[in-house]
Amino acid sequence: MIQESPTFSPLYRQIKGLILQALEAGEWRPGQVIPSEQELAGRYNVSQGTVRKAIDEMAADNLLVRKQGKGTYVASHNDPRALFRFLRLVPIDGELSSPISVPLECWRAKAGPEAARMLDIRPGDPITIVRRLLKFAHKPVVIDEIYLPGEVFQGLTLEVLQSWSGSLYSLFESRFGLRMIRAQESIRAVAADRSASEALRVPEGKPLLSVERVTYTYGDKPVEWRRGLYLTDEHFYLNELS
Amino acid sequence: MIQESPTFSPLYRQIKGLILQALEAGEWRPGQVIPSEQELAGRYNVSQGTVRKAIDEMAADNLLVRKQGKGTYVASHNDPRALFRFLRLVPIDGELSSPISVPLECWRAKAGPEAARMLDIRPGDPITIVRRLLKFAHKPVVIDEIYLPGEVFQGLTLEVLQSWSGSLYSLFESRFGLRMIRAQESIRAVAADRSASEALRVPEGKPLLSVERVTYTYGDKPVEWRRGLYLTDEHFYLNELS
DNA sequence: AAGTGGTCTAGACCACGTC
DNA sequence: ACGTGGTCTAGACCACTTT
Numbered sequence: 001m002i003q004e005s006p007t008f009s010p011l012y013r014q015i016k017g018l019i020l021q022a023l024e025a026g027e028w029r030p031g032q033v034i035p036s037e038q039e040l041a042g043r044y045n046v047s048q049g050t051v052r053k054a055i056d057e058m059a060a061d062n063l064l065v066r067k068q069g070k071g072t073y074v075a076s077h078n079d080p081r082a083l084f085r086f087l088r089l090v091p092i093d094g095e096l097s098s099p100i101s102v103p104l105e106c107w108r109a110k111a112g113p114e115a116a117r118m119l120d121i122r123p124g125d126p127i128t129i130v131r132r133l134l135k136f137a138h139k140p141v142v143i144d145e146i147y148l149p150g151e152v153f154q155g156l157t158l159e160v161l162q163s164w165s166g167s168l169y170s171l172f173e174s175r176f177g178l179r180m181i182r183a184q185e186s187i188r189a190v191a192a193d194r195s196a197s198e199a200l201r202v203p204e205g206k207p208l209l210s211v212e213r214v215t216y217t218y219g220d221k222p223v224e225w226r227r228g229l230y231l232t233d234e235h236f237y238l239n240e241l242s
Numbered sequence: 243m244i245q246e247s248p249t250f251s252p253l254y255r256q257i258k259g260l261i262l263q264a265l266e267a268g269e270w271r272p273g274q275v276i277p278s279e280q281e282l283a284g285r286y287n288v289s290q291g292t293v294r295k296a297i298d299e300m301a302a303d304n305l306l307v308r309k310q311g312k313g314t315y316v317a318s319h320n321d322p323r324a325l326f327r328f329l330r331l332v333p334i335d336g337e338l339s340s341p342i343s344v345p346l347e348c349w350r351a352k353a354g355p356e357a358a359r360m361l362d363i364r365p366g367d368p369i370t371i372v373r374r375l376l377k378f379a380h381k382p383v384v385i386d387e388i389y390l391p392g393e394v395f396q397g398l399t400l401e402v403l404q405s406w407s408g409s410l411y412s413l414f415e416s417r418f419g420l421r422m423i424r425a426q427e428s429i430r431a432v433a434a435d436r437s438a439s440e441a442l443r444v445p446e447g448k449p450l451l452s453v454e455r456v457t458y459t460y461g462d463k464p465v466e467w468r469r470g471l472y473l474t475d476e477h478f479y480l481n482e483l484s
Numbered sequence: 485a486a487g488t489g490g491t492c493t494a495g496a497c498c499a500c501g502t503c
Numbered sequence: 504a505c506g507t508g509g510t511c512t513a514g515a516c517c518a519c520t521t522t
Contacts, residue, residue, distance in 0.1 A: 011492070047493045070500080
């Protein structure tokens with residue numbers, strides 16, 4: 001049965017909304033299987049094909065992962081395939097090696113006007129700031145400054161960061177139950193300032209890629225604002241336009 | 243009837259291949275309607291649902307555009323919505339104004355080793371090189387150097403470029419029957435050299451975004467290699483990660 | 485009213501993974 | 504052998520556009 005149409009929404013989108021709710025509520029955790037299409041069809045009293053279409057869209061949104069013969073899984077940042085979804089940096093020659101994250105600092109502060117705007121919180125609200133270096137093949141390539149709403153990231157300390165071997169987002173997912181869904185990056189070219197030149201070991205004034213990212217979780221809620229400075233002597237930012 | 247499976251390909255993908263062939267052969271031109279799903283189903287002797295799934299994928303690939311109640315159209319670069327699919331430059335403040343393209347030079351040359359590799363032709367093969375400026379609100383923001391295989395772009399001259407008011411790709415589509423399907427961009431930060439500093443009216447050494455693009459037409463055939471230098475004082479390169 | 489794409493259903497069968 | 508997702512079909516009805 002479909003709703004009366006003031007703003008018409010097809011049944012499969014309503015089902016998508018319900019599954020989304022369940023995901024958001026943590027009914028199934030990242031990496032786990034969700035119920036089979038038949039089960040969900042029974043639960044929501046629709047045909048299997050309708051559930052299928054809902055799941056199709058969510059798989060296209062990178063929220064779910066289908067595996068033929070096994071089931072449908074909640075997408076997870078622990079999956080190694082997820083790493084380069086948000087890190088578009090590729091070496092000019094040579095292999096696609098995984099970077100090593102080196103946390104440098106982690107402190108608490110109050111949100112300035114810019115951070116507040118980006119994170120959709122009030123100026124003065126508590127935030128946590130992380131500075132970290134990304135190394136490829138033992139060479140520093142990216143220096144990141146990461147702003148997080150303090151509300152969500154209570155127990156985040158330098159020790160926690162240093163003792164985690166995976167990616168930042170897999171830490172956020174596992175430790176804070178926060179899944180990053182999508183992000184928006186604004187890219188510019190800038191000259192290295194003192195701080196960046198020291199971290200990346202390049203002369204001041206060196207052209208660097210400035211990559212500002214706002215990352216969103218369920219419900220389009222921004223939960224991370226970061227600014228990275230990328231050294232592009234031996235790497236470049238790769239973007240597929242399609 | 244499905245093919246025997248050494249490398250199994252579902253029926254709807256085979257149909258997709260056939261429609262692709264027809265597109266490539268120019269059976270329907272950009273901007274025109276293709277036959278209805280029912281007609282195509284009849285032509286290929288499959289059910290309407292199977293044609294539907296084929297078209298769904300091609301719409302997701304930006305090859306076709308569905309319009310409810312009207313029909314399915316061949317995607318075109320004349321469509322204004324297509325412009326910002328390949329130009330990700332956005333003003334920091336203010337409106338999303340359309341840029342003006344100012345062709346500066348256009349000459350014929352022989353492919354060097356790098357251009358040959360990028361365009362998948364032989365070194366020494368004829369190519370056409372275009373230099374052009376992109377202005378936003380009368381200010382120069384991008385200087386492009388564009389390498390095209392001479393084979394395909396016979397009658398391309400500075401006059402042709404200057405007399406065309408639309409986008410480059412809509413010119414290529416309308417005048418040379420060449421539709422750009424997808425592209426890959428490699429982005430780095432560089433210092434402005436003499437030539438760039440003059441074109442963009444900035445000091446030498448100014449950090450600029452270097453955007454190298456290879457563009458492909460049907461059959462993943464590369465048909466354009468360009469290098470753009472972007473001034474990011476009042477604009478930035480916007481990228482959605484999802 | 486007629487034609488198009490869009491949704492929903494039900495059933496059959498295939499491919500893949502596990503028991 | 505069984506359960507999962509993946510494909511294919513056929514038919515009914517809805518929403519949008521044009522005639």
